[in-house]
Amino acid sequence: MxxxxxxxxxxxxxxxLLIVGLLLLGEWLSPGFASGQQILRLLIVAALLGIVAAxxxxxxxxxxxxxxxxxxxxxxxxxxxxxxxxxxADAGIPLAILACVAAGALFGLLNGLGVTLxxxxxxxxxxxxxxxxxxxxxxxxxxxxxxxxAPGLSQFVxxxxxxxxxxxxxxxxxxxxxxxxxLNRTIFGQRVYAIGSNEHAAWMAGVPxxxxxxxxxxxxxxxxxxxxxxxxxxxxxxxANVGEQYMLPSIIAVVFGGTSLAGGKGGYTGTMAxxxxxxxxxxxxxxxxxxESGRQMVFGATLLVLMxxxxxxxxxxx
Amino acid sequence: xxxxxxxSTGLKRWVERYPFLPALLILIVLLALNGFYQPRSVSxxxxxxxxxxxxxxxxxxxxxxxxxxxxxxxxxxxxxxxLVNVVIVVLxxxxxxxxxxxxxxxxxGLLVGLACGLINGVVVAALRLQAIVATFATSIFFTGLxxxxxxxxxxxxxxxxxxxxxxxxxxxPFVFYAVVVLALLLRLLVRMRLSLQxxxxxxxxxxxxxxxxxxxxxxxxxxxxxxxxxxxxxxxxTGDTASGDPLVGGKMTLFSVAAVVLGGSALAGGYGTVVxxxxxxxxxxxxxxxxxxxxxxxxxxxxxxxxxxxxxxxAGVIVGRRARA
Numbered sequence: 001m002x003x004x005x006x007x008x009x010x011x012x013x014x015x016x017l018l019i020v021g022l023l024l025l026g027e028w029l030s031p032g033f034a035s036g037q038q039i040l041r042l043l044i045v046a047a048l049l050g051i052v053a054a055x056x057x058x059x060x061x062x063x064x065x066x067x068x069x070x071x072x073x074x075x076x077x078x079x080x081x082x083x084x085x086x087x088x089a090d091a092g093i094p095l096a097i098l099a100c101v102a103a104g105a106l107f108g109l110l111n112g113l114g115v116t117l118x119x120x121x122x123x124x125x126x127x128x129x130x131x132x133x134x135x136x137x138x139x140x141x142x143x144x145x146x147x148x149x150a151p152g153l154s155q156f157v158x159x160x161x162x163x164x165x166x167x168x169x170x171x172x173x174x175x176x177x178x179x180x181x182x183l184n185r186t187i188f189g190q191r192v193y194a195i196g197s198n199e200h201a202a203w204m205a206g207v208p209x210x211x212x213x214x215x216x217x218x219x220x221x222x223x224x225x226x227x228x229x230x231x232x233x234x235x236x237x238x239x240a241n242v243g244e245q246y247m248l249p250s251i252i253a254v255v256f257g258g259t260s261l262a263g264g265k266g267g268y269t270g271t272m273a274x275x276x277x278x279x280x281x282x283x284x285x286x287x288x289x290x291x292e293s294g295r296q297m298v299f300g301a302t303l304l305v306l307m308x309x310x311x312x313x314x315x316x317x318x
Numbered sequence: 319x320x321x322x323x324x325x326s327t328g329l330k331r332w333v334e335r336y337p338f339l340p341a342l343l344i345l346i347v348l349l350a351l352n353g354f355y356q357p358r359s360v361s362x363x364x365x366x367x368x369x370x371x372x373x374x375x376x377x378x379x380x381x382x383x384x385x386x387x388x389x390x391x392x393x394x395x396x397x398x399x400x401l402v403n404v405v406i407v408v409l410x411x412x413x414x415x416x417x418x419x420x421x422x423x424x425x426x427g428l429l430v431g432l433a434c435g436l437i438n439g440v441v442v443a444a445l446r447l448q449a450i451v452a453t454f455a456t457s458i459f460f461t462g463l464x465x466x467x468x469x470x471x472x473x474x475x476x477x478x479x480x481x482x483x484x485x486x487x488x489x490x491p492f493v494f495y496a497v498v499v500l501a502l503l504l505r506l507l508v509r510m511r512l513s514l515q516x517x518x519x520x521x522x523x524x525x526x527x528x529x530x531x532x533x534x535x536x537x538x539x540x541x542x543x544x545x546x547x548x549x550x551x552x553x554x555x556t557g558d559t560a561s562g563d564p565l566v567g568g569k570m571t572l573f574s575v576a577a578v579v580l581g582g583s584a585l586a587g588g589y590g591t592v593v594x595x596x597x598x599x600x601x602x603x604x605x606x607x608x609x610x611x612x613x614x615x616x617x618x619x620x621x622x623x624x625x626x627x628x629x630x631x632x633a634g635v636i637v638g639r640r641a642r643a
Contacts (some may be wrong), residue, residue, distance in 0.1 A: 065586070067450070069572075120635050121586070124579050127572055128628030135621030142617035248393070248454045261448050293469065296462030303455035307447045315446070316527040316534070 011258020011266075014309050015273035022280045030287045040165070042279050044157065047172035048234060050275035051227040052246045053253040054175050055108075055220030057271045059122065060254050061183075062216045063196035063263025069126040070111060071224040071250055073133025074104050075243025078228025080140055083147025083238045090152040100225040107133065108221025112214030130247075137241065149232045157233035168230055172272070175223070179268035192216060197264030252303065253278055255310055277306075333641035337582035338594030340637040344580075344630060345597050348604040356611040366491045370484065372603035373493055373500075374399070374554035378570055379577035379595035380504065381547030384540045386578050387516035389523070389587025390442060390449040392541065394457035395548050395574055398434040399567030401460045402427045402552035404468035407475050407562030415476030428549050434460055435545020439538030457571070464564035471563035475556050483557025496554070504592050507543075516540050520587020577602055579631055582638045589638075601630060 026033035052071050059066040078100040085099055086092035107129060114125040156167035183189035191212045194202040203209045227246070232238050251261075256274030259266025281302060285295045333339050353360035359368075378395055385392045406423040413419030434456070441452045485492050507513055515536045518526045527533045548567075555566055575585075580598030583590025605626045609619050 114632065118632055118636060119639070120632050123575075123585060124631050124635060127576060128624070128631045130572070131576075131624035131627050132621065133624070135619075135624035138620040139617050248451075252451055252454070255448070255451050261450070291469070293462045293464075293466035296458050296465060298462075300455050300457070300459030300462060303458065304441055304447070304452065307452060307455065308445065316523070 011256075011310060012270045012273055015256060015258070015270055015277055018306070018309075019273060019277050019280060022277065022284060026280065026284045026287065029284065033284070033287060040169075042283055043169055043172075043276065044166060044234065045283075046272075046276040046279040047168045048227055048231055049246060049249060049253060049279060050172055050272050051175055051230065052224050053250040053257075053271050053275050054179055054268060055223030056250040057179070057254045057257070057259055057266070057268050058192060058216045059220050060251070060259055060261060061192050061196045061263055061266060062213055064115075064122065064199060064213075065261075066122050066196070066216070066263055067126065067251065067261075068111065068217065068220045069123065069247055070107060070129040070133060071220060072241075072243040072245070072247035073130045073137070074107055074221050074224035075228040075231060075246050076137055076238070076241050077107075077133055077140075077243075078104060078225040079232040079238035079242055080137065080147065082153075082229045082232045083149060086147070086150040086153065088148040088150060090150045093150050093152060096150075097229060100229050101222050104221035104223070104225025104228075105218045106221070108218035109214065111221070112217035115217065116210040116213050134241070141240065148237050149235075153229070153233035154236060157230055168233075171226075171230070176268060176272055183267060188212065188215065193264055249278055256306065258310060330641055333582075333637065336591070337589065337638060337641065338591045338597055339582075340634060341581045341594050341597040341601060344633075345601055345604065348601060348608060352604055352608050352611060355608065355613075359607060359611060366493060368600075368603055368607065369491075369493045369497060370558055372599055373496060374551045374558065375570060375573060375577065375602065376596045376599040377500070377547050377551035377554060378567075378574040379581070379599040380500075380592050381544040381551065382574040382578050383581070383583060383590060383592045383595040384513075384516060384543045384547070385449075385537075386575075386583055386585060387513070387520050387587060387590060388537050388540045389520040390537060390540065391453065391575065391585070392438060392544050393450060393453040393571055394434070394438060394460055395544060396567035396569065396571035397457040397460035397464070398431055398545055398548040399552045399555060399570060400564055401434065401464040401467070402430050402549045403556050403566055404464050404473075404562040404564050405430050406552070406556060407473050408467055410476050410479065411473060415478060417478060420476065420479055420482075424553060427552060428546060431545040431547075431549025431552070432542055433545070434548070435542040436538065438545070439541035442541065443534045443537035461564065461568070468562050468564050471561065471565070473562040475560045475562065480557050480560035483554070500596075504596075508592070512536070512539055512543070517588055517590075520589070522588070573602055574599075576627060576631060580627075580634050582634060584638065598634075602627060605630070 023034040032038065052075060056068055056071060059068045081103060082096040082100050085096035111125055111129055114120045115122050158166055161167040162170060183192065191202065191207045194205070194207055195209050195212055199209055228243060231242055235242065253275040254271050255261060256277055257266065257270030257272070259271060282299065285299055349360060358364050378399060381395050382392060406427040409423040409426055410419045413422060438453055438456055441447050441456060442449045482492055487495065515531055518531060519533050519536050523533055559566065577598030578590070578595045579585060580601050581591065581594025581596070583594055606623055609622045609626070614622050
C-alpha cells in the first residue's frame with residue numbers, strides 16, 4: 001500500500017509545484033493573474049476538463065492500451081441535447097440531465113461492447129465511434145435549433161453557490177471524492193487496477209474482466225455527458241463540435257497527473273492537478289501578448305518539456 | 319465474412335500472407351456499388367477525380383503505416399502536412415512561381431517534412447516520451463509554425479503547380495504517373511531492410527534489441543520516413559486545392575490512422591502492409607462517394623459515413639486477427 005501511495009504522491013507533488021510555479025509566473029507576467037477571482041475562473045474551466053478526464057482516467061487505468069477518443073463527441077452531443085431539452089427554462093433541467101447521462105452511458109456501452117466482445121482495440125473502437133458521433137451531431141443540428149442553457153444551469157456554473165464557490169467547483173470536488181472512494185474503497189475500483197496491471201491474472205483470479213471494462217467505458221461516457229451539460233451552462237448555448245477541444249487534452253491531463261498510459265498505475269487526484277495545470281498554462285499564453293502562432297509553438301514545446309517529468313519509457317537493456 | 323474465413327483454411331493462408339486482401343475485397347465491392355449507383359463514377363474521369371482527391375490521404379496513410387509498423391503512432395502527421403503545404407506555397411510565391419521555384423519549393427518541403435519527422439523521432443524514440451501524447455504536443459508546435467508561415471488560408475499556389483497536378487501528359491492524367499511512381503517507391507521500400515526492421519521492433523522491441531537491432535535509431539527512421547511521406551501528401555493537397563491553408567491537414571490525421579487499420583495493419587505494431595493502407599484510404603474515399611451516390615439526404619451523409627467506417631474498421635480488425643490466429 002505504501003509503495004502505491006509513493007507512486008501516486010510523487011507526480012502529484014510535481015504537478016502541485018508546477019501549479020504554484022505557473023501561477024507565480026502568470027502573476028509576474030501580468031499582475032492580478034493569481035488573484036482569488038482569477039483563480040476561481042481558472043478552476044471553473046479546469047473543472048470542465050477535469051470531469052472529462054475522470055472518465056478518461058478510468059479507461060486508461062483499465063489498461064489494454066485503454067484510451068477513449070470519443071469523449072469529445074459525447075461532450076458535444078450532450079451539450080446539444082441539454083440545450084434543446086431545457087431551451088432556456090429551469091423546468092427542463094432534470095429531464096436534460098437524465099437524457100444526457102443516458103446518451104453518455106449508451107455510447108460508453110457500445111464502446112465497451114466493441115472492446116470486450118469483439119476485442120477491437122480501444123483506440124480503433126473509440127476513433128470509429130467519434131466519427132459516428134460527429135455524423136450524429138450534424139443530423140441533430142440540421143433538424144432542431146441548438147437551444148439555450150437554463151438560467152439555473154448558468155448560475156450553477158458561474159455564480160457563487162456555497163462558501164463563495166460556484167456549484168461546478170463543488171461538483172468537481174464531489175467527482176474527486178467519488179473517484180477516490182471508487183478507486184480505493186470499492187471492489188470495482190480494485191478490479192480496475194487489477195485488470196489494468198495484469199488482465200490475465202485478474203481473469204484467473206475470478207474478476208469479471210469484460211463487465212468491469214464495459215463499466216469503465218460507460219462511466220467515461222457518463223462523465224463526458226456531465227461535462228457537456230456543464231459546458232452548455234458555461235457558454236450559454238452549444239455550437240458545433242464544442243467538445244472536440246477536450247479529446248486529447250483529457251489524455252494529457254491524466255498523464256500529467258501521473259497515471260501511466262500502460263494502465264494499472266495512478267489515480268484521480270493527480271489528474272485533477274494535471275487538468276488545473278493545463279488550464280493555467282493555456283491561460284498564461286492568452287494573457288501574454290503574442291500572436292496565435294507563437295502561442296501554439298510555446299504551448300506545444302512546454303507540453304513536451306513537462307512530459308519529461310513524467311513516465312518516460314524504460315531504456316532498452318539486453 | 320468472418321464465417322467465410324473460418325470455413326476455408328486456404329483463404330486464411332492467403333490473408334496471412336497478404337494482409338491487405340480483405341481491404342482489397344471491400345475496395346472492389348465498394349467500387350462495384352459506386353458503379354452501380356453512379357456509372358460515371360467508375361469512368362476514366364471518375365477514377366481520375368477520386369485519385370486526385372484521395373492521393374494525399376493515401377500518402378498520409380502510408381506515412382502513418384511506417385510508424386505503426388514499429389508500434390508507434392504519429393498524431394502530428396496532419397500538422398506536418400499543413401506546415402509543408404504553407405511553406406511551399408509561400409516559397410513558390412516568393413520565388414516567382416516558375417518551374418525552378420516549384421522544384422526548389424518541393425526540395426525545401428521534403429526537408430521540412432524530414433525535419434518534423436526527426437523531431438518526432440527524437441521525442442518519442444530518444445527521449446522515450448509516450449508516442450500518443452508526445453506527437454500531439456508536436457502537432458500543436460507544428461501547427462503554430464504553420465500559422466507563423468501563413469496566418470490565414472488563401473495564398474494561391476502558382477498555376478504551374480496545380481495545372482501540372484490536375485493536367486495530362488500524353489493523354490494520361492498526371493496523377494496516374496504519380497500513382498505509378500508511388501507504387502515503385504513502395505516496392506523499393508518493401509525490399510529495404512528498414513521495413514523489416516520496423517516490423518521486428520513493433521513485434522517485440524525487447525527481442526529485437528536483444529538480437530542486436532538499434533531499436534531507437536530504427537524507430538527514429540520510421541518517424542523520418544513518416545515525415546517525408548507527409549510532405550509528399552502535402553504536395554498532392556497543394557495540387558488539389560491550389561492554395562495554402564495552415565489547418566488543412568488537421569482533420570486528416572485520424573483518417574490516416576483509420577486507413578492503416580482498414581488496410582489490415584495492427585496498431586500494436588509488427589504486422590501490416592503499406593499497400594493495405596493505400597487501399598484503406600481509398601475505402602474511406604469510396605464510402606464517402608457511395609453515401610453521396612445512393613442519394614442520402616445531405617444531413618445524414620456524415621452519420622452514414624461514420625457508421626460505415628466504424629463497421630469497416632471492426633471487420634478489418636476481426637478478419638486480420640483471425641488470419642493471424
